[in-house]
Amino acid sequence: DQVVLDLDDGASLTLHQETDYPASGHILVSVTPSRPVDLTLHLRIPAWSERTTVAVNGEPVDAVASGAYLALRRLWAEGDSVE
Secondary structure (H helix, E strand, O other), X not given: OEEEEEOOOOOEEEEEEEEOOOOOOOEEEEEEEOOOEEXXXXXEEOOOOOOOOOEEXXXXXXXXXXXXXXXXXXXXXXXXXXX
């Protein structure tokens, strides 16, 4: 699945999701902005998902909590991904 978003500053952002959920819990979101953009990507972590782990470009993210949104703020560039 893929979505293309037009940002207020004129840039665009493409988010592409790859998963075989629910067969496995692995989800990969590729982030492709038209140029590097500083923004916060919010991911909903379901309450029933008590062992969720998140990594950005392979680096583990702290403070992942079930039943909450995880805010990932950074300068996103082509090739970035969230797993």
